[in-house]
Amino acid sequence: MTEVIIPIGPQHPALKEPVNFRVVADGEKIVRLELDLSYNHRGIEKAAEQRDFIRVLPLLERVCGICSHSHTTAFAKGIEEIMQLEIPPRAQYIRTIIAELERIHSHLLWLGVAGHEIGFNTLFMWTWRDREAVQDTLEEMSGNRVHYGMNEVGGVRCDLTPAQVRAALARLPLLEERVQKYVGMVNEEETMLLRFRGVGKMTKQEALAYGAVGPTARASGVACDARHEDPYLVYAEIPWEVVTDTHGDVYGRTCVRIGEIQESTKIVRYCLEHLPEGNIRVATPKTAPTGECLSRYEAPRGELVHFIRTNGTDKVERIDIRTPTLANWTSVAMCLTGQNIADIPVIVAAIDPCLSCTSRITVIDDREKKKNAITFDELRERSRARWHAEERS
Amino acid sequence: MIDPLTLNFVTETMKGFGTVEPAGKNRFRITTTPDRLRDAIMHVQAMLGCDRLITVSAVDNSRTLELHYHFTGQHRTVITIATGLSRDKPVLATLSDLLLPAGLYERQIHDLFGISFTGHPSLKKLVLNEDFPENEYPLRKDWKPAPGRSYGGTKERREPL
Structure with missing residues (x-):
């Protein structure tokens, strides 16, 4: 049979992020693929060179709509290392709480997307509803659902009140119960087993050779986790474990992420219960001395790296951002070879490529020429009706 | 679990490849020349157990274009191999055959700094859009968008809905 080239993306119902694959296929089997990511370059690295340390954080927060806290923490801790600042423990704990809440909501979001890609939309609805509990906590703590704006160079912007801590702790048991249900589902639910098992397989050697990071690598038995390898914030002093799996397929990646939700929930609980007293930030100099720092951070999708160079002014000389998704593309391209075309969406989704989310809906009626925005509260009420019912019972 | 590498051990092992200096907590940087880069990388892989490439960072310091290859391994120490290329004719042999993710x-x-990697299997645009002008490299320090030139995107303004 002759080979055909199938273009997939940048707009494609099964891929929600602007990426283009040129898939060379022989029948139903993928022979190889080429990658083009050129649809969304926003010039953030260049723009970051023009802004001082106060104004650069909101910009870096917008690199990603899901792991927004990851980028600001990676940058802030890098600059703090160059400035040789000692960050108060309370600020470190608050950063860790936000970081782990972010990981939980990101992994729940991923589990929903993965369910959606295999046509299991019930899972998608469930996980995204459960994710609201995390989003609520983040909104209560920071005032925002997506870009929390918690970090600044030298500490965090908002303190946590005892009432916020109590409210956050009160939400955890229901979340843990729900996640326990997903642990059962991933091992028993026929739909998930059939579409996840043996799909997109990658061995440990391959994961190392292709430079895979995060849950993608950990599902192949590579115990790489920047929180463990290069401890930052409070990860060196609190109890937690790196979650790995040896299946190496989409099923393994699902198990790792669900395990990480459980591990992150424990970290959040520990940090909330052991939140030290004290200041939440220190005074910082306006400028940073000439220096260089490779700041590693374990974002939900894998290791995020900011390579920062300062030049004695209040701006960076250079910031080089390597996002986990860029590191994982090579492994996707390799994983897809020999697989079925129908498995492209779920294999691509299994690295959790980064996509932005939004929380408002606009209804446009073409005939009536009416534009009608559903308010945030209306949308929430619709989606939360059942959640409320369960919370009460 | 293996112990982190020490400065003495790294200096001893990397003798002849360039200067070794500490670059932060548990990080060492080896500055080498472009022609010794490939050997240096093979040496850290073989002798220092650096089995993972974290990333390749590029910096324009107005005199040279610097490339930093960051590695780590079981020992959890980050080894950076840095080299500088001339800004006028930045050419380097590709390392994508040795380090797959480097591709x-x-x-x-190549898109952002204009460094040509000879022998790369497909050095096509990756992050910049296809109608971005050739021979313009936005992350170089002296780059400024030329007024009136198109850098891609829709040309005409469309009426809002």
Whole structure:
């Protein structure tokens, strides 16, 4: 049979992020693929060179709509290392709480997307509803659902009140119960087993050779986790474990992420219960001395790296951002070879490529020429009706 | 679990490849020349157990274009191999055959800094759009968008809905 080239993306119902694959296929089997990511370059690295340390954080927060806290923490801790600042423990704990809440909501979001890609939309609805509990906590703590704006160079912007801590702790048991249900589902639910098992397989050697990071690598038995390898914030002093799996397929990646939700929930609980007293930030100099720092951070999708160079002014000389998704593309391209075309969406989704989310809906009626925005509260009420019912019972 | 590497051990092992200096907590940087880069990388892989490439960072310091290859391994120490290329004719042999993930990073660096990697299997645009002008490299320090020139995107303004 002759080979055909199938273009997939940048707009494609099964891929929600602007990426283009040129898939060379022989029948139903993928022979190889080429990658083009050129649809969304926003010039953030260049723009970051023009802004001082106060104004650069909101910009870096917008690199990603899901792991927004990851980028600001990676940058802030890098600059703090160059400035040789000692960050108060309370600020470190608050950063860790936000970081782990972010990981939980990101992994729940991923589990929903993965369910959606295999046509299991019930899972998608469930996980995204459960994710609201995390989003609520983040909104209560920071005032925002997506870009929390918690970090600044030298500490965090908002303190946590005892009432916020109590409210956050009160939400955890229901979340843990729900996640326990997903642990059962991933091992028993026929739909998930059939579409996840043996799909997109990658061995440990391959994961190392292709430079895979995060849950993608950990599902192949590579115990790489920047929180463990290069401890930052409070990860060196609190109890937690790196979650790995040896299946190496989409099923393994699902198990790792669900395990990480459980591990992150424990970290959040520990940090909330052991939140030290004290200041939440220190005074910082306006400028940073000439220096260089490779700041590693374990974002939900894998290791995020900011390579920062300062030049004695209040701006960076250079910031080089390597996002986990860029590191994982090579492994996707390799994983897809020999697989079925129908498995492209779920294999691509299994690295959790980064996509932005939004929380408002606009209804446009073409005939009536009416534009009608559903308010945030209306949308929430619709989606939360059942959640409320369960919370009460 | 293996112990982190020490400065003495790294200096001893990397003798002849360039200067070794500490670059932060548990990080060492080896500055080498472009022609010794490949050997230096093979040496850290073989002798220092650096089995993972974290990333390749590029910096324009107005005199040279610097490339930093960051590695780590079981010992959890980050070893950076840095080298500088001339800004006028930045050419380097590709390392994508030796380090698979470097293939994508090299494409990105080629887009943004204009470093040519000879022998790369497909050094096509990766992050910049297809109608971005040729021979313009936005992350170089002296780059400014030329007024009136198109850098891609829709040309005409469309009426809002």
